[in-house]
Amino acid sequence: MNKEIKNMNPAMAPYQKLLTENPELTDDFNELMQPLSFPKNHILDFENKVCKYSYFIKEGAARAFHFKDGKDITSHFAFEGEAITAIDSLNGGKSKYNIEFLEDSTLFSISYEDMENLYQKSILHERLGRLFLQQVYIDLVERVEDLQFHTAHERYDVLVKKHPHILQRVALKHISSYLGITQETLSRIRAI
Amino acid sequence: MNKEIKNMNPAMAPYQKLLTENPELTDDFNELMQPLSFPKNHILDFENKVCKYSYFIKEGAARAFHFKDGKDITSHFAFEGEAITAIDSLNGGKSKYNIEFLEDSTLFSISYEDMENLYQKSILHERLGRLFLQQVYIDLVERVEDLQFHTAHERYDVLVKKHPHILQRVALKHISSYLGITQETLSRIRAI
DNA sequence: CGTTAGTTTGAGAGGACTCAAAGTCTGTGG
């Protein structure tokens, strides 16, 4: 959550605006966050387990992935200032996801339980949660549309344009599954 | 919002639980909702306009769609008890979506502005918004995964299994674009 | 400097697309 505060720009998302206007919110979060660090390639294995934490990347990079028919499929990337979790455990069930660190990373964790307690602290805390979810929801709608009607080539172009840093920091095999295509197809797209 | 209250089941989503336990929340929403009705085929045209309302279907059905390269693409269906809006206007910008009613429909509308005011009314109101978004986010994650690595045939099977009512009430040409495939391909899948 | 992970290249198969045409359904006016 720290980084967003520094990035004050006119197109700031509503949740970022709320954070800049209420620094105590960040403080409250920080109080409950546990600092952690993991080396490159470390895996948090939540498959068939209940994940009880959200992770906020301070330095480094991570991906969420699962296996489908034996194939490794990446569903999410997170870099500095971004969050990652086994999202399907958010309302208490077992997850199918794992989280792998793509670089030596430092991060903070906060348990869903602490987060729920924090939400009860004030209406502003609840609002932060709501506005944050609103933003990630809108972002995800864009991703759905991207997957729904763009060709592999178009999806790659969108990624290059919107998230160029991913290309520079993530192995192509992970990017290909994130785009919903094979490594070979991605390689051929890039060759053009 | 009304229908959810009636549907009490053990796997109730957290936001539904909150509503059943706090009927006043529903009352507050209902107070601000405007009843509306539209005939089949009626279109709410928000393309390049700012949409300021959310709609909750009481009776009937609707879809959100937009045009890509001249083609009509459905991104969302809503039936009794479900919500629909031009989602990309949620933080104030112009939309690319339209909403079409697929049956004669009665519904309620509530403006984003009223909704924001309602959220300020109490922490429970905020919480309802947060939990609702949490649920639709989780649902959307499933849809992303579905699009990301299932074949056209698998996506159709998922739809049949998870949302059989859609098949019975919506024209196949809309279902095909929702699945990200052509009408012809959908027809051939169904023929098997 | 060898081993392994990651990426590229090649050939062939299959799925989904486009364009075109033929059925089928639905609603409206006579």
Added chain:
DNA sequence: CCACAGACTTTGAGTCCTCTCAAACTAACG
């Protein structure tokens, strides 16, 4: 109540994109 027009769906033929399987090349790391 029937007939017709327009919308919707199915079927067909050919093409292109993406996949799989296989092998070669390249980079990273101990």
